[in-house]
Amino acid sequence: MSDRAQYLLALFIEEHRAGTPVSTGRLAERLDRSAAAATEMIQRLDDDGLVSYEPYEGAALTGPGRERAATLHETYVVLSWFFRDVLDLDTYEREAREMADLVSPAVAECLVTLLFEDEADMPDASSATTLDRESFPDE
Amino acid sequence: MSDRAQYLLALFIEEHRAGTPVSTGRLAERLDRSAAAATEMIQRLDDDGLVSYEPYEGAALTGPGRERAATLHETYVVLSWFFRDVLDLDTYEREAREMADLVSPAVAECLVTLLFEDEADMPDASSATTLDRESFPDE
DNA sequence: ACTTTTGTTTAGGCACACCTAAAACTAGAG
DNA sequence: CTCTAGTTTTAGGTGTGCCTAAACAAAAGT
The missing domain is CATH 1.10.10.10 (Winged helix-like DNA-binding domain superfamily/Winged helix DNA-binding domain)
Structure with missing residues (x-):
């Protein structure tokens, strides 16, 4: 699959x-x-x-x-953030898209906590309400 | 491929x-x-x-x-380190192995610099002499 | 030397994912 | 209402990667 x-x-x-x-x-x-x-x-x-x-x-x-697609999407969003904000890659969208299904939920969750380490607040890892704002690229 | x-x-x-x-x-x-x-x-x-x-x-x-295999191996090693040391995953070996060929050299290099940010020295990213010590799992 | 055992390769098939070209459908223009 | 333009589906074919079972080679045991 x-x-x-x-x-x-x-x-x-x-x-x-x-x-x-x-x-x-x-x-x-x-x-x-x-x-x-x-x-x-x-x-x-x-x-x-x-x-x-x-x-x-x-x-x-x-x-x-x-359900499956939502999980995939969340992983995709997290990866995008990671590649863009942490690794500063310009190809973040493509990389994230291609890797989304290979990254286990465990890794994705780790990345979420990693991403919010620098931030002040610490939202629930499984809710992507704040992330969904920018997470639907139009092209 | x-x-x-x-x-x-x-x-x-x-x-x-x-x-x-x-x-x-x-x-x-x-x-x-x-x-x-x-x-x-x-x-x-x-x-x-x-x-x-x-x-x-x-x-x-x-x-x-x-040549190709060496690149692959380096990516694999870097990923292992990342999953183990940064994300603290116990399945780091398997994840790294499965993702090695999907992760672009660009991402791998970014991870290398990320990994050595905490360290005192900053070795050449493309040489993996220090990494190769533990990088050949016997099983 | 012969036979068994172990390891390797071929043969034949299956599932997945893709393509081009041809057929089938839908919707819009006349 | 028909005919055409655009879209969607089917037909037929390719490459990749895997499997089991059968043929084959090499090494080891007697």
Whole structure:
């Protein structure tokens, strides 16, 4: 279940950006794949029960799918912050996106506490309310 | 060229541990794959010119292969240190191994400087002489 | 020298993820 | 209402990486 993560994350973000359902074409463009590849993958995710897919309509995350996608997204956001604020990388977005599904929740949580060490307050690690403000890149 | 990295890294370490050439069986065991899988992959790496393979003998890294493997190994070592010393994870070895090929050299170098920020001296980032002491796990 | 045992390679298959080209659908213009 | 332009899906094919089972080679035991 490794490459599926890219699609789940893209779907999660796209649902927030433009609402549900999300067309396969949108996903294909976002992930820089052929339209056919996106359709196929969405069908696979539908089989897995992570996505509800209606041909010619689009896809929407199911309960379990959204859960997984949210975790992925949080990891992605944390990684972005880490790469940008701590490592000062200009490619932070790409790196974060590609690594999100490989980084275990344990590592992600460690990074969260690390990130808030310098800050005054210490919010709950699992709530990303403050992070979600800037966490949906529009492109 | 993604899963090949696992084999290159294993080969690099095994060459240091037990000398060259390295049998496909050793690699298979190390990477927890079937013997057939290791043979196949080594053949592919030979085709790529990263490995020199003699049937029933074993495999040895070529110049380009060793170069790539060394980079991979350095990233792996840095990640291990980061996960162990900074994040205090007990699964640092596994995480580092799985992520080594996905982490760009840029990120790895950033981590090196980050790791030596607390230390008194500041060795050259690209030389891993001090790190190589403990960087070849025997199992 | 012969046979067994151990290790390695090939053969045949499967799953995943991608592509291009062709077919099928939808929606908008006339 | 039809026909066309754009999008989406299916068909067919490729590369990668893995597996089991069967063939094969080399080393060791008798």
